[in-house]
Amino acid sequence: MNEAKAVAFGNLYAGIAHDAADERFDTLVARGGVQVERIVSTGQASPPGFWYDDARDEWVVLLTGAATLEFEDAGEPPRRLLPGDYVRIPAHCRHRVAWTDPTVPSVWLAVYFG
Incomplete structure (x- = not known):
């Protein structure tokens, strides 16, 4: 069967270590300039002074847990x-x-495009 047409199954909550020392990034799909990624945070935050600056647009949804995002633009307040x-x-x-809940994994689904 052609790999591009193969059916793929998975579970977004499988394989989550609740006490992981590092965030986990898993690419689920990457095709035609679009990437879908599962991110699992277990209390991690960006290092002081570090800013993500991606050349692509990003759409992200938080599925479990809680988090706070900060934006460098002073016009956008931190968002829980x-x-x-x-x-x-x-x-x-x-x-x-800026923060993720250390008591429960924060599972994100991120879509990068553009």
Whole structure:
């Protein structure tokens, strides 16, 4: 069977270590300039002074846990995210993860495009 047409199954909550020392990033799909990634945070935050600055647009939804995002642009206040909250971050909008819940994994689904 052609790999591009193969059916693929998985579970977004499988393989989560609740006490992982590092965030986990798993690419689920990457095709035609679009990438879908599962991110699992277990209390991690971006290092002080570090900003994500991606050349692609990003759409991200928090599925479990809780987190706070900060944006370098002073016009955007820090935003607390709870399950079901999503955000579209334009390309080169510098942002960081200020906090994630250390008591329960924060599972994100991120879609990069553009």
